Amino acid sequence: MADNTAGIQVIAYAAGDRTTQLGTTVADISQSSSNCSPIPYGSGSYGGRSCTFSLQAVPGTDDFVVTTYDNVSCSGGTCTIPSGAKQLGYGVTPSVTITAGAPPAGPVSLSIEGVLAKLAIAVSPNVIHTIVPSKSVVDVYGMDADGDVIVSNGYIDGNGAPITIGLSANNTLPLAGSSAASLTFSPASIATPRPAGVTLNYAPPANGIVASSSQTVTVTASPSASTVAAATATLTAVPPSYTLISDPNLNAANAYHGGMAVANGYGYAGNVYYSTAGGLGGISYYNGSGTSITDNYAVPSSPALTGGVATADLPGFLRACADGLAGHEERIGMPEKPFGELGKPLALEAALAVSALSLLSAENMRRLRICPNCNWLFLDRSRNSSRLWCDMAVCGNRQKARRHYHRRKEEVSHV
Numbered sequence: 001m002a003d004n005t006a007g008i009q010v011i012a013y014a015a016g017d018r019t020t021q022l023g024t025t026v027a028d029i030s031q032s033s034s035n036c037s038p039i040p041y042g043s044g045s046y047g048g049r050s051c052t053f054s055l056q057a058v059p060g061t062d063d064f065v066v067t068t069y070d071n072v073s074c075s076g077g078t079c080t081i082p083s084g085a086k087q088l089g090y091g092v093t094p095s096v097t098i099t100a101g102a103p104p105a106g107p108v109s110l111s112i113e114g115v116l117a118k119l120a121i122a123v124s125p126n127v128i129h130t131i132v133p134s135k136s137v138v139d140v141y142g143m144d145a146d147g148d149v150i151v152s153n154g155y156i157d158g159n160g161a162p163i164t165i166g167l168s169a170n171n172t173l174p175l176a177g178s179s180a181a182s183l184t185f186s187p188a189s190i191a192t193p194r195p196a197g198v199t200l201n202y203a204p205p206a207n208g209i210v211a212s213s214s215q216t217v218t219v220t221a222s223p224s225a226s227t228v229a230a231a232t233a234t235l236t237a238v239p240p241s242y243t244l245i246s247d248p249n250l251n252a253a254n255a256y257h258g259g260m261a262v263a264n265g266y267g268y269a270g271n272v273y274y275s276t277a278g279g280l281g282g283i284s285y286y287n288g289s290g291t292s293i294t295d296n297y298a299v300p301s302s303p304a305l306t307g308g309v310a311t312a313d314l315p316g317f318l319r320a321c322a323d324g325l326a327g328h329e330e331r332i333g334m335p336e337k338p339f340g341e342l343g344k345p346l347a348l349e350a351a352l353a354v355s356a357l358s359l360l361s362a363e364n365m366r367r368l369r370i371c372p373n374c375n376w377l378f379l380d381r382s383r384n385s386s387r388l389w390c391d392m393a394v395c396g397n398r399q400k401a402r403r404h405y406h407r408r409k410e411e412v413s414h415v
Helices: 311-325 348-360 362-366 392-411
Strands: 007-014 021-028 036-038 049-051 060-069 073-075 078-080 087-098 118-124 127-129 134-143 165-169 183-186 198-202 215-223 231-238 272-276 279-286 368-370 377-379
Touching (some): 118 215, 118 231, 118 392, 127 134, 165 183
Parallel strands (some): 127 231
Antiparallel strands (some): 007 021, 007 060, 060 087, 073 078, 118 134, 134 198, 215 231, 272 279, 368 377
């Protein structure tokens, strides 16, 4: 139970009957109570306190209904729950055999669940790109009336009835003219605390057609109990940015003109590259001026241009890389010319080789890290080489949320 639990009320009923109270006991179980003593940490214990007090009951088979509160008032050996006290927990011990003049035969187990009073949710990362499949984590925090996070076995109301929390989005980013959702939750509802969070999956439209402007998605956690308010968080869906270039040499009927790329930086901005009419063996280059197109550049033929490189084709692929690199030793990697001269770019295989080999430099190898959350490789560019995660907004926040949950769980003991 939470550290701020102060009072406990135990009502005895005949087994299976909630109409007639057979006895009611209210006791002080606060940290300062003389009824209680602290439990040391260690040996499987998370601390807390052990409290001893007498119960009123009648012989026979009884049910004990237990509620806990954040306040208690005691005077002259009699305790009561003040009217302003907030209920924190609820539990039942069913069918306990009571014999006059003797204690029950063996211990009676009791599990007190936290009473859900409020919700909070967070989405991480809270930005997605509409053309990239992605996953976000929705953390749902159920709290009692005093704001303590509930880590017990399930969410309940003040009478012990279970509460289910449903998850929804006001905009599932469907494809235009379709009701099929691009945003889905897994699972779509929860009834117990979920340390790993709920997965929010985003699958972009198969044809790649997305909205041209950013969209805000409101994610809502809705409890089944009307006594608990819903909680919301926002997610931003960002469209791709693009530059419109009109190339008079492109031919929509030419299958080889697919897969165009616009160079970004290094003096190549605004250029368009695409396969020539024959497909393999040449690349056409358009400089964006609207008046000229360069000659086709021969690309050494190799298995790399027709798909994955099989083991038997590796020698040929490596020879193509070597041929493409020949004569470019002084220009490769220079600022403004990472893949050779503007008018005479490297062959495709050579460009791939240069890009891959650049990661193997001594400086990069010293800064190569593995993200402890997603296991992806990243280069640590921080000044003192102390970066821990690939992305603070994604993996960093998730790791911090996980540590916070476990730290809060250790601080809460169970009755």
